[in-house]
Amino acid sequence: MIVQVKIISIKAVTELPGYWSNDDFIQLLDKMSLPDADKLKPEELKDLLHMAITDFEPEEAAEIILTYKLGDKLTPGQIQTIAHDMTDEKVAETYADPSFHYDLFNINQLLFKAFKGKFPNTEASVIVLEMTSNEDIEVNREVLTKALAQSLSERSIIQRLYEDQVTGKADFDDAEKIIWLYHTKGENAYEIITSRYWIDKEDIENGEYEADILFFEGED
Incomplete structure (x- = not known):
């Protein structure tokens, strides 16, 4: 499945509103x-x-x-x-x-x-992207992770740990765990929340690109 991707923004945050009630x-x-x-x-x-x-x-x-x-x-x-x-x-x-x-x-x-710093500070990444295709898209965490992976450098954690999964050579169950939250932001736009550990702004090499989303079809 071919999709057109444009990364609108990516920012690091230290708190996610709405988690704690x-x-x-x-x-x-x-x-x-x-x-x-x-x-x-x-x-x-x-x-x-x-x-x-x-x-x-x-x-x-x-x-x-x-x-x-x-x-x-x-x-x-x-x-x-x-x-x-x-x-x-x-x-x-x-x-x-x-x-x-x-x-x-x-x-x-x-x-x-x-505790004002007695614990290590960690960050999340909030990514906004647009994704379109001439084909019908069922947007889910796997599709979004694979689309983003094709913008990442080879040194990124996702590319190093999940090379087979993002290229459709193996099941990608962990995509459900990599993307914490996502929701639509208007037509064809999505806001994605993940760990900065998985997707760091510094790892993104392409802001606008064509991605080929491949799915694992199992072994015969």
Whole structure:
């Protein structure tokens, strides 16, 4: 499938609005022994949570938040390991299973801002592109990742780790984990959110190009 791609913009951000809700803040404050936070004004919740977080040691605070967000997906032992590693590693980039990177990014940045730098700063990339084709396109994470991959230099992480996948020689299940969020921004335009680890502005070599999207057809 041939598509025409034009990258409109790409920027690095350290926070993704909408991940944390006021209810999340209230629940976390309760777990940090500050009940009745639901009686506070919504605009006060985040600042109070930052203060509550710093009443704990960094690793302990990380464990509380990790358990709240990921306790149904990770074992207590895994959570303890991640909490320990978070203070000096960018776990939102290095954790072995990329399906956790989106949550780990947001958890890390909450801790980073509360502790004012005791956790490594990590960044996400927000990309806006236009994509058109003479063929019918079913836009999904795999199509978007493969379209973007053809603008990236050979040194990029995606090109180095997923060469077979982006060229249609193997299944590309991890595309669902690489692109965290996407939505339309008008006709033929899309906003994509991913980790800067996966797609960095410095890795983009072409801003406007034709991409050939190839899909794995399996083995006979």
